Amino acid sequence: MTALTKYDRLEAIGLWRPDPDGQRREVIVSIGNATLVIADKNDQAITHWSLAAVARANPGVIPAVYHPDGDEGETLELPEHEGEMVSAIESLRTAISKSRPRPGRLRWLGISLSIAAVAAVMLLWLPSAMRDNTLRVVPQVKRETLGVALIERMQRVTGPMCNDAAGLRALRRFGARLETLKLAVVPALGRPALHLPGGVIVLDRSVLEDWDEPDVAAGYILSELATQVERDPLADLLDVVGPWENFRLLTTGEISDKALDDYAEHLMTTPVRAPDTANLLALFEASDVPATPFARAYDITGESTLDLIEGDPMKGRVTEPLLPDSTWLRLQNLCGG
Structure with a gap:
């Protein structure tokens, strides 16, 4: 859209609220490629609103209040001194409105056929295309926010995250050793481990307490x-919650509470998917971690994990302990022993 180039360097300060009960926070507003970008003071994007779906709650009134079309709970307020941004948004909304087709009465049949064709495209192609676009534009900070939200919902079943102070220090050291800093441990996960959007990995306490070595x-x-390298955790979430929640995330930066609840339940009830053996062995080698202890723990007979045992890159090599004994003992007491 030619009109966008006129405003591609325009920024304003506004007040954004995620929902009717949320606290308003000061944000930086700018106009991106067909979107209204709302970012925090560190220039980290909080959400993107499609310019085609921006609605004004109080036409002609200052301060101007905007919201995504169909979601009046999330709002953006622009004060009087940001009149240039208000004018820009109104100009773009007008241009978008004028560009929308206004068919005459004699074209209803053609329109009906077009709608049918568009519906077919939407059903067959749009969901996957929209998902791929969402995966490209959702920032890491939003992925981490979704991961944290999922942990909060899972704790209703798993119990609260283990938080012994000394154990948490040991957990951070363990994560640093494996170059993955987002670790959490819960009392009753129902499975040894799972991963969430944002790179968060959740462990069951038994993974720490039932073994003598880390x-x-x-x-x-x-x-x-x-597993998360082979398939983006956010892609799995979007496939489960469906196209509408995908669209909601793409346009507002949010996913409904019910959708998150449903996905948390899905995570805890879906069978574990084993990663590709070659990829997993490469990680064991890169981390200087022996694969055989894990393979034996996963299957005590070794039948289903024979490839891991035979391909153990540390076989016959002397490796340094992953953690000092004192640190490992503190980690084993993370959930209170």
């Missing part, structure tokens, strides 16, 4: 890392 826990962490 190699097994490290193996479960590396297995989750390999």
